Amino acid sequence: MPHDLPTADSLSADEELLRYSRQIMLPQIDIKGQQALLKATVIIIGLGGLGSVVSMYLASSGIGRLILVDPDQVELTNLQRQIVHTTERIGMFKVESAAIQLTALNPTVELELIPRALSEEGLIQLAQQADIVVDCTDNLSTRFLINRACVQTQKPLVSGAAIRWEGQVSVFDSRKPDSPCYHCFYGELTEVEQACSVNGVISPLLGMIGSTQALEVIKLLTGAGKGLVGRVLLLDALAMEWHSIVLPKNPQCRVCGVPHA
Amino acid sequence: MLTLTLNGETIQAHANTLLDQILAEYLENIDLPFAVAINGVFVPRQQYTKTTLKQGDSIEVLSPNVGG
């Protein structure tokens, strides 16, 4: 794109247009959608296999501010699938390792790094300053905690999970009175022992599920298309089949079933 | 008798059989965590003892997925 000698301001505006031009040309995004992305704050909890992919696509797409939460450090066994991290960053906090890669991808994205586990209170406070929460964690109790905080603060929750050759994605949006929550789905389950160290997980599956989560975040922020609220999308990677089940709100759900005060 | 499918396999059940009876009969380990959908619609656990099945119903037992 030829242009006159720019000032510093117009240069950054032009560069911004260029950087995002291939998605701005989509009528469902346009300048308005890009501005919505640039204004948005998204919390990504878990910078493992899913969080790697979610954070890279959201940073490159121009989400204004990403808040990264993960108490863990990079380990050798992570690197097969947690592609935001690198071999030389083993031992570094995952949020710090991710920040290096995300800044390299897109230095204009503002990052806030939280290298510790959040309490429910802490997450509620944090969620209040965000537009969307993305759950990329690896255990049921944290997923329940995140869901409660999202219902309480009425923030949309983009939830993904991947183990072995199986993946699933859904969106729970407490702003909508008929939306189910994560507890409607898995609330009656207690312990699900499902560490990757026990079950194994195939690496590109994280890319498919993480990409789907990032896509749903962009759709929520821009209003493009039809979201996943009320549906759980399931992937069987061995058969390479996606299908979805309908997930109605459970009126007896202990988390979202009672109307908000 | 009703003809149903359970995770794609054809099974037979008496009319008026409840979902929880089918699960007790066919699941290899009922103590492992799972979720159920009938004809592509999720069924909350509280409904297992109240849900009857119709001819041709497709029952899907899903193992939970919380990996990240």
Ligand SMILES: [Zn+2]
């Ligand atoms: Zn609920």
